[in-house]
Amino acid sequence: MDENVPLDQLARRLERVVSELRGLPVDVERLEDGALVQQRIAQAVGAARELRAMHPVGTADLGRQEQRSRREVLDALERGMAMRTIVHASILDDPRKAARIRQLHAAGDLHRVVDEPIQQLLIFDRTVAFLRLTPLPYAPGALMIRHQSLIATLIDLFEQTWARAREVGEPAYRLTAREREVLALIAEGRSNGAVARALSITEAAVGKHVASVFAKLEIPAGPDDNRRVLAVLAYLRGAAR
Structure with a gap:
């Protein structure tokens, strides 16, 4: 199948x-x-x-x-x-x-x-x-x-x-396998550079994946919020699939 x-x-x-x-x-x-x-x-x-x-x-x-x-x-x-x-x-x-x-x-x-x-x-x-x-x-x-x-x-x-x-109840979006990998490494506290080295991709590619994760999770840019932390929290709650 x-x-x-x-x-x-x-x-x-x-x-x-x-x-x-x-x-x-x-x-x-x-x-x-x-x-x-x-x-x-x-x-x-x-x-x-x-x-x-x-x-x-x-x-x-x-x-x-x-x-x-x-x-x-x-x-x-x-x-x-x-x-x-x-x-x-x-x-x-x-x-x-x-x-x-x-x-x-x-x-x-x-x-x-x-x-x-x-x-x-x-x-x-x-x-x-x-x-x-x-x-x-x-x-x-x-x-x-x-x-x-x-x-x-x-x-x-x-x-x-x-x-x-x-x-039922799951958001309409789904993160790609690569986006989930990037988010999992961010949850370990790694920088974009460290994520890039771990996945053998460019840092620019990591940046694009991170931007896509923010967009799919509807995490806006703002002076009072750390978007990476909010994305990680969504990941730990199981909301980012």
């Missing part, structure tokens, strides 16, 4: 999977009715031990429906179901949905966040998957997939996306 594939390419691969399924091979059922989709998903929830999910936008549920959906997830977790969920970052713009995600994450439905496009997808164990027919938010209908090679492809796409996604 190649973890270096950009997520936009993964999204296009998933769209191609949907396109290729238009002919409906054996073990793929087209469900047009939303109520039937929910019924089949409920049946899968009752039998499965593991769920992988991808959600491009927040759920449309409101009020009691949203509370019921949350309760169903919590009940499944209590029964021992293992859950991992990938959501699009736009969901976190809604405070209520963000609070729900954090509650479910804390309860054991582990969430990660991506900024690139993803599609609605549910995979129960390695047995059945539900894939939205149309890659648009709240579009009706889904494909119910039991074809094992197709499920394996969807699992592979999920795992690649999961590996590249960030944790």
Whole structure:
């Protein structure tokens, strides 16, 4: 599994999977009715031990429906179901949905966040998957997939996306491996010159890495603050990833 594939390419691969399924091979059922989709998903929830999910936008549920959906997830977790969920970052713009995600994450439905496009997808164990027919938010209908090679492809796409996604609550930025190395050496009290010698790079290159770290950590220049110390504190707190 190649973890270096950009997520936009993964999204296009998933769209191609949907396109290729238009002919409906054996073990793929087209469900047009939303109520039937929910019924089949409920049946899968009752039998499965593991769920992988991808959600491009927040759920449309409101009020009691949203509370019921949350309760169903919590009940499944209590029964021992293992859950991992990938959501699009736009969901976190809604405070209520963000609070729900954090509650479910804390309860054991582990969430990660991506900024690139993803599609609605549910995979129960390695047995059945539900894939939205149309890659648009709240579009009706889904494909119910039991074809094992197709499920394996969807699992592979999920795992690649999961590996590249960030944790809930983690900043959108990520330091590069070299920036983390530079920051770790600064945390040891080394000067730019000492960092350069340790990494066998030029001092000018160190300066560029340090400037990038300051920018990503949003540490402004000011007469009253030591930016290197603030960056090191962020590193020690685990905020600089």
